[in-house]
Structures are given as structure tokens and as C-alpha cells.
Amino acid sequence: MSIREVAGTTAIVTGASRGFGRAISISLVERGAHVVGVARNQERLVELKDELGEAFTPEVADVADPELSVRLISQYRPRTLILNAGATPAVARLQDQTWENFSTNWNVDVHQVFNFVRQALAAPLDPGSVVISLSSGAALRGSPLSGGYAGAKATIKFISSYASGEAQRNGSDVRFVAVLPQLTAATDLGRLYTEAYGGTSVAPSGPSLSLDQAAASIVGLAIDDDLVVPAYLLTSAGLQPLE
Numbered sequence: 331m332s333i334r335e336v337a338g339t340t341a342i343v344t345g346a347s348r349g350f351g352r353a354i355s356i357s358l359v360e361r362g363a364h365v366v367g368v369a370r371n372q373e374r375l376v377e378l379k380d381e382l383g384e385a386f387t388p389e390v391a392d393v394a395d396p397e398l399s400v401r402l403i404s405q406y407r408p409r410t411l412i413l414n415a416g417a418t419p420a421v422a423r424l425q426d427q428t429w430e431n432f433s434t435n436w437n438v439d440v441h442q443v444f445n446f447v448r449q450a451l452a453a454p455l456d457p458g459s460v461v462i463s464l465s466s467g468a469a470l471r472g473s474p475l476s477g478g479y480a481g482a483k484a485t486i487k488f489i490s491s492y493a494s495g496e497a498q499r500n501g502s503d504v505r506f507v508a509v510l511p512q513l514t515a516a517t518d519l520g521r522l523y524t525e526a527y528g529g530t531s532v533a534p535s536g537p538s539l540s541l542d543q544a545a546a547s548i549v550g551l552a553i554d555d556d557l558v559v560p561a562y563l564l565t566s567a568g569l570q571p572l573e
Contacts, residue, residue, distance in 0.1 A: 332554070332555040332556050333553055333554060333555070334409075334458060334460070334552075334553045334554070334555050335553075336358060336361050336362060336363040336409070336410060336549075336552070336553055337361060337362025337363065338362060338363075338364075339363055339364070339408075339409040339410065340363065340364045340365075340366065340406050340407065340408045340409060340410075341358045341363045341364070341365050341366070341408055341409065341410035341411070341412065341552075342365075342366045342368065342402055342403075342406060342408040342410070342411050342412070343355045343358070343365055343366070343367050343368065343412045343414060344368045344369070344393045344412070344413050344414050344415035344442060344446075345368070345369055345393070345414040345415030345416060345464075346365070346367030346368055346369050346375065346378065346388075346414075347367070347369035347370075347371045347374035347375050347378065348369075348371070348374060348517075348518065349414075349516070349517040349518060349519075349541065350414050350464065350511070350517060350541065350544050350545065350548070351367070351369070351412075351414040351415065352374075352378060352541075353541040353542060353544060353545035354412055354414065354544075354545045354548055354549060355367050355378065355382070355386065356378075356381075356382065356545070357545040357546060357549045358410070358549055359382050359385045359386060361549065361553075363385070363410065364385055364386075364387070365382070365385065365386050365387070366386075366387045366389055366402065366406050366408070367379075367386055367387070367388055367389065368389045368391055368393060368398075368402070368415065369388075369389075369390065369391075369393075369415065370390065370391070370392060370393075371390075372388070372390045375388035375389075375390060376388065389402065393415040393438070393442040394437065394438050394441040394442050394445070395445075396445050398445070399445040399446040399448070399449040399450075400449055403446075403449050403450065403453050403455070404453070407455075407456065408455070408459065409455075409456065409458065409459050409460070410459070410460050410462075410552050411446060411450060411455070411459070411460070411461045411462070412462045412464070412548065412552070413442060413443050413446050413447070413461070413462065413463045413464060414464045415438070415439070415442055416435060416438060416439040416442075416464070416519070417434045417435055417437075417438040417439060418518060418519045418522065419431065419434045419435055419476040419477050419478075419479045420434070420476075420477070421475050421476065421522060421523070421526045422475065422477065423474070423475065424474065424477075427477045431477050432477035432478045433477070433478055434477065434478070434479075435476075435477070435478055435479045435482035435483070436478055436481075436482045436485075439482050439483065439486060440482045440485050440486060440489070443463045443486045443489050443490070444489060446461070447461060447463065447489055447490065447493045447506065450493070450504060450506075451493055451496055451497065451500075451502070451504070454500075454502045454504060455502070455504045456504075457502065457503035457504070458503060458504075458555075459504045459505070460504070460505045460506075460507070460552050461490070461493070461504065461505070461506045461507070462507050462508075462509060462548060462551060462552055463486050463487075463489065463490045463506070463507075463508045463509070464486070464508075464509055464511065464548075465483045465484070465486045465487045465490075465508045465509065465510045465561070466479070466480070466483035466510055466511060466513075467510050467511060467512040467513060467563060467564075467565075468480040468483055468513070469483040469484035469486075469487055469510055470510065470563070470572075473523070475523070475526050475527070476523065483510070486508060487508040487510065487561055490506050490507060490508035490560065490561070491506075491508070491560045491561065493506040494506040494507070494560050505555070505558070506560070507551060507557070507559070507560060507561065507562065508560065508561040508562070509547075509548055509551065509561070509562050509564050509569075510561065510562065510563045510564060510572070511539060511544055511564040511565075512539050512563070512564065512565045512566075513527070514538045514539040514540070514544075515538055516538065516539060516540050516541045516544070517541075536565075536566065537566040538566060539564065539565055539566045540566070543566060543568075544564060547564055547568055547569050548564070550569075551569060557569070559571035559572065559573070560572075
């Protein structure tokens, strides 16, 4: 196993104020990394700053702002970039959606990943850096009550894969990987859709993925350079490579 040391390096985590992003930020700090946490909720970021101290730098910002990725990558030169931020889509059947609702996750989740992944290639990030983009298990199974969510998450997986190919072609030695977490009631979005899909084939079966499990798996993926498959499904059983 080839482990990449993160102690003394900088990580950027988007969507750091809650859920997976918060748990990932804490896990990285515990390993000695300095984390730049990005979110729109200043109050929650300040609370996390109070908990983690000088090892955490809050950045209150809109992750879909095209200038944000340029500024943060230039300013902080992260060795680890975890693109976790995403919008919570409205629960509605297709015929009850508006285009504004349907496109929510394209305008936030996909826009964010496109901006940061593009800049990671263009800058480029330093050799040995890792970019992890959070997709969703919905990219594989669909999510009929969440508008364009599943398609947006599938596109994130594709963007990450395209970037991986570009990094190999240009010899930049930057690893790009997508993670597809299963639906879990441990997050705000997960609780909403676990209730919406309760008793249907879309609802997850078996033990639920916890925040600590998700953080441990994602940080483990970031530091283990032997995990080179472009995408992984993440369940309570751990990471499962997707070919």
C-alpha cells in the first residue's frame, strides 16, 4: 500500500459546514492537514473553526462562482481537493417539476465540479495531488423524485473520468476520482429522500452509511495512491470499485 502523507499539507473541502463535508474536514485535520472549508453558511463554518482551531480556515462563498476555483487554488495550492458541496433538490414527481427545480443540481453541483476540476488541470495542481468529486449512488439507480439530480451526479462522474484521462495524457500526476455514496439518513438530503422513497425499490437496503464511515473512506481514498480506479461506490461496507 502506497500512503500519501497529508500532515503539513493543505486540503480544500467544499460543502464543509455540514454532513459529509464537515466529517471529512474533521478527519483531515485529525491527520494533520490544514483544511480550507468552503460553504455559504458562515455561522456553521465559524462553529467548525471554533472546534478545529487554526488548522481550519473558513471560506464563505458560492461554490458555483467561476472565479472561486481560480482564487482558492492559486491562494492555497491544495494537495487534496474534495468537491462535496451540493444543493438539495425539491421532492416532486416529474410532472410537478419546473425547469428551475429540475436544473438545481446542474447549476450548483455540476457547475462547481466543472469549475474546480477544470482549474485543477489548468493551474495545474502539484504532482501527487488528489481531486475527489462527490457523485451519488443515484447516478447508477436513478432518483425519480429529485428532478435532474441523478443525471447531474452521473455527469460529475463523467467529468472526473475525463479529467483523469487528461491528467494521464499531459503527465501532470494528479489523481482524479469520483465517489458515489449510497443514500443515507445521516445527511440532510439523505433524510429527506429516505423518507420520500421509504418502502420503494429506490430506498437503500441494509445498514446505513454513517458520516464517520463516509469520512474515513473518502480520506482513505485521498491518501492511498494504490486506489486508482476512476470511480467508487460507497456503502456502509466501504468502497467498491466501479469499472
